[in-house]
Amino acid sequence: MDTPIIILGSGLAGYHLAREIRQRDQDVPLCMLTRDAGHFYSKPMLSTAMGMGKEVDVLMSMPAEKMAQQYHMDIVTHTEVTSILPQENSLCVNSLHSGVSEVMNYRALILCIGAEPRIPVLEGNAQADVLSVNDVYQYQLFREKLVNKKQVVLLGAGLVGCEFANDLTRAGYAVDIVEPASTPLASLLPPEIGIELQRALERQGARWHCGRTAKSVDYNDDAYSVMLDDGSSISADIVFSAIGLSPRTGLAAQAGIYTERGICVNEYLQTNLPNIYAIGDCAEINHWILPYIAPIMHCSKALAASLLGELTPAAFPVMPVVIKTSAYPVVVCRPRNMSDTQWVIKKNNHDFRAELRHKDHQLVGFILTGEFTKERAELMSRTSVI
Ligand SMILES: Cc1cc2nc3c(=O)[nH]c(=O)nc-3n(C[C@H](O)[C@H](O)[C@H](O)COP(=O)(O)OP(=O)(O)OC[C@H]3O[C@@H](n4cnc5c(N)ncnc54)[C@H](O)[C@@H]3O)c2cc1C
Incomplete structure (x- = not known):
């Protein structure tokens, strides 16, 4: 051959x-x-x-x-x-x-x-038991570990952390989320939008520990204990890391x-x-x-x-990311370069339609949540790539 x-x-x-x-x-x-x-x-x-x-x-x-x-x-x-x-x-x-x-x-x-997956640096006797999921084989193990368990401590509230918080709470698990930033998805969402996602997941049963980091994880008497930087501790059956x-x-x-x-x-x-x-x-x-x-x-x-012989550069059009949190759906489209831009935010009840405007008023990004996510196609068609 x-x-x-x-x-x-x-x-x-x-x-x-x-x-x-x-x-x-x-x-x-x-x-x-x-x-x-x-x-x-x-x-x-x-x-x-x-x-x-x-x-x-x-x-x-x-x-x-x-x-x-x-x-x-x-x-x-x-x-x-x-x-x-x-x-x-x-x-x-x-x-x-x-x-x-x-x-x-x-x-x-x-x-x-x-x-x-990044490994969180934790003290204690059970760091090696902290699970993370970046492929279906790790996911299989995670699902096996969840059988007959109730409480999950989740480290990190980025895209993957928020989606798993949503999915685990939907499936009936008690979830504690530890996140160093003051609101979830802090690298993608302004705080006033992040807080709505936080509240929606809270209504679905999640407990939040924002502005906190995990310091140690120990396993004693059939349970994990996750100690936070304020000295408080959370008990869990499973510790799951989604820190990136x-x-x-x-x-x-x-x-x-x-x-x-x-x-x-x-x-x-x-x-x-x-x-x-x-x-x-x-x-x-x-x-x-x-x-x-x-x-x-x-x-x-x-x-x-x-x-195959036709030299072609990769070109990236407008590429929104859908955050699959059914409790509070979010679509985010951000340009690579955020300089000289500002958010123009409209709110209706808990839902947001935020347009990112360049200083020349061009639409260069957007965030849609809840009901407004229906407007994704329309906004995509008007968004310029900068
Ligand atoms: C839970 C979750 C939800 C997500 N949801 C979304 C979403 O809604 N929308 C979205 O756009 N993106 C999402 N993403 C991101 C998206 O799924 C990833 O960007 C994408 O799947 C990455 O694919 P990949 O092929 O680059 O890497 P991988 O899927 O990680 O594949 C890497 C492959 O390389 C192999 N490999 C590595 N090293 C070696 C070696 N030395 N020798 C041989 N084989 C090797 C591995 O075995 C594996 O087969 C999500 C990610 C996660 C974890």
Whole structure:
């Protein structure tokens, strides 16, 4: 067989790219390597599945073999790439089942290796028991641990933390949320909007500890005890961390690929080394990290074209993010550069329609909550990318 394009990672970035390549070319040799089992699944579903009554096996409905058939590519699962040898256009791969290592050649290598959950720094005897979820396999473990349990302490009220708080409370769990900022989603929402989300989740049963950080976690007498920085403590059956993700950069850095917060690529998704590219949560595109689905789709399309001979830059249109908190739905669309902008906020009962205006009055972003989320399409059509 001819030397393949190798896609490293079987998350949404890897599979979207495979689909885009196959839409353009049925024959180019394609191989996906992944250290997990290679199931295709929708990661955004992980934070809404319980409330929707969905079991984990339903989420993992497409196994690697089916995906391999569908995209006419080899998928090698439970295989970790341990190093990249850029001079030889090759990779060292290690089977996690057999322990056998081998070298594979690539014509192009696309790093779709995602991000790692950040580990909270905690004192106490139970730090290793703190769970986090950034893939369906970690989610499976989380669901197993939740069986016959009632109380969850959740660290972090960003997108993932708020969505899990919503889902867990919908499913009947008692949830305590510890968040250092004074309101949830503080990096995306002005405080007056964040507080409404906080209240809505509170009405659904969540208990908030804003402006607080967790200091220690201990396990004694069948329960965890999470101590906060004000000396108070919360008892729990499970401690769950959603304090953020760090792009996986180690493999690339070892090979001499430039990394900063993520793997550095230009608008063509190229790293500084020939024939090596990166997309998805691991990538930093012209110093911009975009850990969402819409950018993955735009990057996959552009990169597929480039790999097949039509050099195409990734272009990002208006890309709102939907926060899937059914207690208080939120849609946020923010530009990369917030300078010279200001929010013009309209409120109706608990719901907001906030328009972000540039100093020249152009609409460059928006936040919609509750009833106003219906206006998303209309606002998108009027928003300019700056
Ligand atoms: C709970 C949750 C809800 C979300 N909801 C939304 C949403 O509503 N909207 C939205 O836009 N975004 C959402 N996101 C973000 C979005 O899901 C991610 O941006 C996207 O799924 C990332 O895909 P990825 O392929 O880059 O990374 P991943 O899915 O993390 O895939 C990485 C892959 O690389 C493999 N890998 C890593 N290192 C190696 C190695 N050395 N060798 C071999 N294989 C390796 C892994 O096994 C894995 O297959 C959500 C995220 C989470 C966690």
